[in-house]
Amino acid sequence: MQSIAIIGAGYAGLSLALHIQHYARSELQIHLLGSGATIGRGVAYTPNHAEALLNVPAGKMGALVTDPEYFVEWLQQQGKTVTEADFVPRQWYGEYLASLLRSATGEHALAPIQLYKSEVLRLTPQIKGVSLDLANGERLAVDQAVLALGNFPPANLPIQTPEFYEDPRYFGNPWLPDCIQGLDPQRPILLLGTSLTMIDTVLALRANGHQGQITVISPRGRLPWAVSQDLPSLPDFKPNAQMSLIEILRQIRLNMQGQIDSQAAWQVIANSLRPILPEIWEGLSLRQQQQFLRHLRHPWGLIRHRLPPQISTQIQTLVEQGSLQVLAGRVQALSDSKTGIDLQYLPRSSQQTQHLDGFQRVINCTGPNLDYARLQSPLVQDLLDQGLIRPHPLKLGLLADRSGALLDTFKQPSKTLFSLGPALRGLYWESTAVPEIRQQASRLAQAFVEQAATIADTN
Numbered sequence: 001m002q003s004i005a006i007i008g009a010g011y012a013g014l015s016l017a018l019h020i021q022h023y024a025r026s027e028l029q030i031h032l033l034g035s036g037a038t039i040g041r042g043v044a045y046t047p048n049h050a051e052a053l054l055n056v057p058a059g060k061m062g063a064l065v066t067d068p069e070y071f072v073e074w075l076q077q078q079g080k081t082v083t084e085a086d087f088v089p090r091q092w093y094g095e096y097l098a099s100l101l102r103s104a105t106g107e108h109a110l111a112p113i114q115l116y117k118s119e120v121l122r123l124t125p126q127i128k129g130v131s132l133d134l135a136n137g138e139r140l141a142v143d144q145a146v147l148a149l150g151n152f153p154p155a156n157l158p159i160q161t162p163e164f165y166e167d168p169r170y171f172g173n174p175w176l177p178d179c180i181q182g183l184d185p186q187r188p189i190l191l192l193g194t195s196l197t198m199i200d201t202v203l204a205l206r207a208n209g210h211q212g213q214i215t216v217i218s219p220r221g222r223l224p225w226a227v228s229q230d231l232p233s234l235p236d237f238k239p240n241a242q243m244s245l246i247e248i249l250r251q252i253r254l255n256m257q258g259q260i261d262s263q264a265a266w267q268v269i270a271n272s273l274r275p276i277l278p279e280i281w282e283g284l285s286l287r288q289q290q291q292f293l294r295h296l297r298h299p300w301g302l303i304r305h306r307l308p309p310q311i312s313t314q315i316q317t318l319v320e321q322g323s324l325q326v327l328a329g330r331v332q333a334l335s336d337s338k339t340g341i342d343l344q345y346l347p348r349s350s351q352q353t354q355h356l357d358g359f360q361r362v363i364n365c366t367g368p369n370l371d372y373a374r375l376q377s378p379l380v381q382d383l384l385d386q387g388l389i390r391p392h393p394l395k396l397g398l399l400a401d402r403s404g405a406l407l408d409t410f411k412q413p414s415k416t417l418f419s420l421g422p423a424l425r426g427l428y429w430e431s432t433a434v435p436e437i438r439q440q441a442s443r444l445a446q447a448f449v450e451q452a453a454t455i456a457d458t459n
Contacts, residue, residue: 001027002452005132005140007120007379008148009034010042012421012437014101015063016148017113019445021104022064024111026456028449031140032105033116033132040101042150043175045094051203052090053308055196055227059084061093061434063100065442068435071096087227087308116140122382123417130416144448147389147398147406147419151368151432152375157192157331160344164334169341171363179363180204186212190343190359192331193366194218196305199315201365202324214324215356216365217345221328223319225302226312228264237272241279245288248273248280266303274304274430281429282402289394304430329354334362368432370425371395388417392426400427404444420444 004020006013009032017030038046054061058075062068074096075082082088105113122133129143153173156165164170171179174197183189189205191198194216202214237255239248252269256262273280284292292300307315318324328348335342341359346352372380372391383389387409390399397419400406404420405413420440425431431440 001029002144002448002455003029003031003129003142004448005031005033005120005130005142005145006148007033007123007132007145008150009039009101009115010148010150011045011063011097011434012042012150012441013146013148014040014042014097014104015438015441016146016420016445018063018100018104019065019441020448021108021111021113022066023445023449024452025449026110026453028111028452030111030113031116031142032101032113033118033120033134035117035119035135039115039117040098041094042097044151045090045097051207051311051314052200053087053311054090054093055087055306055308055311056434057085058082058088063097063434063438065438068438074099087310119379121378123379123388125386125388125416144416144418146404146444147417147423148421149377149380149419149423151422152377153369154193154197154364154366155369155371155374156364157366159331160333161335164336167334167336167341169361170334171361174198174201174363174365180208180210183208183210184212184360185210187340187360188213188215188358190214190341190356190362191216192218192362192364194221194223194326195301195365195367196224196307197367198365199224199307199311201363202315202318203311206318211323213322214318215327215343215359216324217327217329217331217343218366219328219330219348220298221326221348222298222302223315223326224305224307224312225263225266226309227306228267229309231264231268231271234265234268234272237269239273239276239280241276241283243280245280245284245292267306270300270303277430278428282427286393293394368422370397370422372398372423383417388414394426396426396429397423397431398426400424402427403447404440418444 006016013032017032020030058072059069062070072082072084105115118134118136120132121135123145124131129141130145132140191201198216234255237251256265329345331345333344337357339358341362343356344353347354390407390409392399398406400419401413404418406417406419407413421437422432430436
């Protein structure tokens with residue numbers, strides 16, 4: 001019987017396991033490995049406050065490709081009054097995933113799931129398959145393994161005072177609950193980055209009773225846009241994967257002319273590009289991808305990763321009240337002072353350094369680290385040392401082929417080691433949201449099931 005180890009039990013890992021069960025036609029053993037409180041939920045869906053909402057309508061968040069609306073049905077079964085268009089608490093989505101995991105680890109005739117609550121420390125190739133060494137001392141032999149490691153904490157910003165990162169008042173992982181604990185509710189806090197992670201942190205701080213000013217800083221100082229409810233029609237915008245990036249940009253420019261609500265028009269454009277974005281991205285040369293990252297990465301982030309309207313309204317209210325201060329500039333130094341933590345930064349479009357003082361805490365909200373060459377992960381470092389994986393040259397996860405097979409140090413696709421989710425951002429560009437990961441999980445699951453059925457037929 002074929003066996004597959006899925007390393008990581010967040011959304012990506014669980015979705016893959018569920019799709020394998022769904023498609024299974026012959027016996028196949030699934031080993032799902034994860035550790036900590038996020039098993040079955042992942043970091044993104046384990047918030048400790050109800051204010052954090054999904055930024056995708058509930059009707060698009062079902063875990064399976066074959067039933068993307070099931071999440072809404074599940075919520076209604078729990079007595080929740082929701083519609084497909086609602087933006088619901090991410091806590092609810094975590095509960096939904098945990099429920100699916102409980103059901104999936106029950107009796108299953110063809111593809112049972114065995115759950116291991118332990119970290120994988122080492123993966124070793126064997127004559128047939130691979131072996132996994134677990135932190136609990138167990139060793140597991142499987143035919144194939146999948147890295148579903150999710151998001152890693154942000155990288156530290158390059159600053160003149162890197163020693164500050166050893167200060168206990170600096171929190172490099174914004175997803176840990178202790179980030180918002182033990183605070184003076186009146187003293188100010190500094191958040192690095194203006195991404196969706198920052199929004200979640202602001203809401204968590206307020207929900208936890210913090211009343212002091214929150215300052216956020218990023219190079220451009222732009223807050224995420226809100227999801228537009230009424231979208232305009234852009235009949236002339238019909239992109240396809242064969243167009244060059246210049247042709248697509250030309251079409252966008254023509255369609256944006258005369259648009260009163262540019263944010264809504266940009267949302268239409270993003271929605272139109274999303275299904276063909278992997279093909280567009282793959283068709284770009286490495287140099288063109290670098291140019292996109294340099295010039296269009298941040299504008300695309302504003303367009304693509306949007307806020308539920310009610311959350312956007314809350315954030316704008318905090319800004320108007322002055323309790324949330326948004327700075328555009330680059331952090332140069334963080335240091336201790338008599339009144340707290342001192343921020344030295346260079347404002348955007350300025351050559352004059354400025355200071356802000358008195359912060360009680362600094363939290364890094366700059367977004368997940370995808371530079372696998374520098375990750376503080378024993379398993380990732382071991383795989384790099386063995387030459388079994390190769391980091392993407394643009395620091396966008398790992399190199400892989402379209403099947404999800406990871407490339408080794410000689411750029412050869414593995415027959416036993418695969419991945420999905422954020423690690424494949426260099427392959428797909430958009431590879432972090434549920435709809436994209438769900439598609440990857442479905443394709444990879446079908447490939448595993450086909451292989452298992454072929455082996456079973458020949459035995």
